[in-house]
Amino acid sequence: MAELLQKVGFKYEHEPEVSHPVAGKVTGKIPAYVRGSLYRNGPGMYEFGGRSYKHLFDGMALVQCFCISEKGATYQRRYVQSDSLRRSLSANAPVTSQFGTSEIPDPCKNIFQRYLTYFTSAPISDNTQVNVFPFNAGLYTSSETQYWNRLDPVTLETKEKVDLLDVGAINLATAHPHIDTDGTLFNVCHVFGKGLPTAVLKIPPKTDTSKCVGSMPKGGPLCRLDSPWKAHVHYHHSFCMTQSYIILINQPLLWNVPRLAFRKFTGDNPCSALRWFPEGTCRFRIIDKATGNEVHPDRKFEADAFFTFHTVNAYEDNGHIVLDAVCYKDAGIIDALYLKNLTSDVIEETFKRLDKPKIRRYVIPLNVDKPQSTDPSKEDFVNLKGIRATCKKTADHTFLCSPDVISDVSVEFPQINYNVHNGRMYRYMYGVGIHDDTTGLNSLIKFDMQTGKHITWRESGCYQSEPVFIANSETNTGQEASAELEDNGILLSAVNKRLPDGGSECFLLLLDAVNMTEVARVEFPGVANFPTDFHGSFASEAWTNKAASLDAQ
Structure with a gap:
């Protein structure tokens, strides 16, 4: 393992489970309103029988709970x-196809069994290691x-696999539903049928068991494009x-669907079915949540090509949509995250x-029917x-x-005060800083989206x-409830730290x-390192207790 990767806290050997809760040692004081569970998800196991998966996104899902x-x-x-x-x-081998790794023959099968597998399509992975x-x-x-x-919210035991094809008739979905x-859940999905439509999946919050697929309420496409x-x-x-x-955001990174479907016969991995078209543009498509209709379907709101994993937030303001996203100039980051690199x-x-x-802000005006200038191009x-x-208008429509x-x-x-400000006007964004003097994610940053100014937390050897964000839910006597103040709260982050002697420690x-x-x-005795993770969320103590009681029924 390269020394650099040890410094940033990345490991791709088998991370052991911590099946029973380990009590932590607290330095400082935890606010009373921070009551609940922080869940984190990411890859924890890459190697099987001396052979490894090949991409950072391939490791087996390992969920942490604080x-x-x-x-x-x-x-x-x-x-x-x-x-x-x-x-x-x-x-004892990486036999399932993951994002950056092709499926390999199962060494436990005989020659005839392996031959027969080539007449079946490669199964879609149920390794849910992102969010x-x-x-x-x-x-x-x-x-x-x-x-x-x-998962069971208390023990983290896996309880059920949910197939969104049964829930909402879709094939691929983003890792980040809203x-x-x-309580209604929305997600952007693909349907591998006639027209290869992109669909907005809508799943209701209701729990009528007669309309459920397992634990999940039956949903369906709000629209298809x-x-x-x-x-x-x-x-x-x-x-x-x-x-x-x-x-x-329809960016010029495209899935080749036939190549994705026939990868078992070609020996390709899913990532090889992605292609970046630098001459392309990004197009913003706007769907009305109430009707499912596209807004201005006869017009194209475009931007010069960029790539994004993560949007920050969007809101409506006086006839405009303001959209913020973390943007790259191209999709080179995907290839850079192969383990060989x-x-x-x-x-x-x-x-x-x-x-x-970088954080970019795009604005999409909803009223573009009446030009106010004799030269619309300006x-x-x-x-x-x-x-x-x-x-600005560049051509008809x-x-x-x-x-x-x-x-x-x-x-x-990027993260915000999601419960209060998602989809609404906001001011503050939080994230993990990437600095020019390092290759690691080694600071926590707060941005003022109005002024562009930022505040940083950084400690030597730490990678966050x-x-x-957890809002302050306490109410001060005679004052406005503090939870109504956008940045009044606590940030939680799992931190790995490399010590000068080459050792490591970790803390919440x-x-x-x-x-x-x-x-x-909070440090946890006997836990020297948190595994690499991608995303997480916080659930209140009340929600966790309710979910656990329902799960036990």
């Missing part, structure tokens, strides 16, 4: 018991396929939602050549005070949206996970989200 109260915190982690994991463990979130009374893990896995204020190509669809990792609209001596040069992600249809992003780059500081894994960090100063940290 159960927190003002009295302290406990820690545990368990693998999601997916069919992909079971098959690889049984064969974890509460929905209704269930805790679910997700990736970019048609499967979710439901949950509306009424046929692909403009015969054999390709756009890649989506996330999307935006406002109070009234769903916004898709992460463990080689060229990693520093590789990441120096890569474009660093007219900016954005009419918002303090906004530098523009939208085509408009070019040019962004405002909020800050020159690079950042990933995505920060998760609690920061004051107003000024980014440390409030408390």
